[in-house]
Structures are given as C-alpha cells and as structure tokens.
Amino acid sequence: MFALYLTVTLLASALNGSAAVANLIGHEYPKTEADRNRIPRSWVRPLGMLLGAGALGLLAGFVVPVVGTLAAAGLVLxxxxxxxxxxRAGNFRLGAWALFFGLALAALAVNLAYHRGA
Structure with missing residues (x-):
C-alpha cells in the first residue's frame, strides 16, 4: 500500500507543482486557458500559488499526514x-482537467486508505 501511496502522491505533487510554476512564471498556456474560461488574467498567479501550496502540502503529508490529506482535499475542491x-464559459475541452482532477482524487483516496490502515 505504501508504494501506491508514494507513487500517486509524488505524481500528483509533480504535476500540480509544474502547473504552479507555469502559472507563476507567466507562461502563455495558463493565460490562454484563463482567457478561454473567461477568468481574469490577474488570477493566474494566485491560482498558481494555490496549486503550489497543494503540491507542497502533498509532500508535507509524508511528515504530517493530516496536512497531506487536507492538501489533497483542497486540490479536489x-x-x-x-x-x-x-x-460556465462553455469550454468542454476537459482532457487536462480530467487528468488533474483524477490525480487529485486518487491522491486523496490513497492518502485516506493508507493512513486509515496505519
């Protein structure tokens, strides 16, 4: 069980961390997605900070399990x-969203399963 918990958590943290970096450095992709979803571009960096906090929280969960659980739940939300x-924007291109959401949900599920069994 630990191997699954470790793998899913590290993968979710890496994926969300890379998305956070893209948002924070002002990469064009997050800006284009913000425009497509009618989100103000001024929100791109704060949203990147939330992604970064979630990624770091998942990693912190290895030391303080409740932090990892809360980070995974926060990413799901x-x-x-x-x-x-x-x-709301009528944008039904949800492939990337499904990947990120599925991984956040998997991180939450394995986190709860691993720590409940411990």
Whole structure:
C-alpha cells in the first residue's frame, strides 16, 4: 500500500507543482486557458500559488499526514471549481482537467486508505 501511496502522491505533487510554476512564471498556456474560461488574467498567479501550496502540502503529508490529506482535499475542491469555470464559459475541452482532477482524487483516496490502515 505504501508504494501506491508514494507513487500517486509524488505524481500528483509533480504535476500540480509544474502547473504552479507555469502559472507563476507567466507562461502563455495558463493565460490562454484563463482567457478561454473567461477568468481574469490577474488570477493566474494566485491560482498558481494555490496549486503550489497543494503540491507542497502533498509532500508535507509524508511528515504530517493530516496536512497531506487536507492538501489533497483542497486540490479536489480546486479542480471542482475549475470544472465550474469551464462549464460556465462553455469550454468542454476537459482532457487536462480530467487528468488533474483524477490525480487529485486518487491522491486523496490513497492518502485516506493508507493512513486509515496505519
């Protein structure tokens, strides 16, 4: 069980961390997605900070398990809100969203399963 917990958590942290970096450095992709979803570009960096906090929280969960659980739950909520933004804007290109959401949900599930069994 630990191997699954470790793999999913590291993968979710790496993916969200890379997305956070893209947002924070002002890469064009997050800006284009913000425009497509009718989100102000001024929100791109704060949203990147939330992604970064989630990624770091997942890693901190190896030391303080409740932090990892809360970070995974926060990422699930983040991506549910992102789905709402996509639907509101009529943007049904949800491939990347599904990957990020699925990984956040998997991180939450394995986190809860691993720590419940411990």
């Amino acid at each position: 983040y991506f549910l809100c992102a789905l709402g933004a996509h639907v």
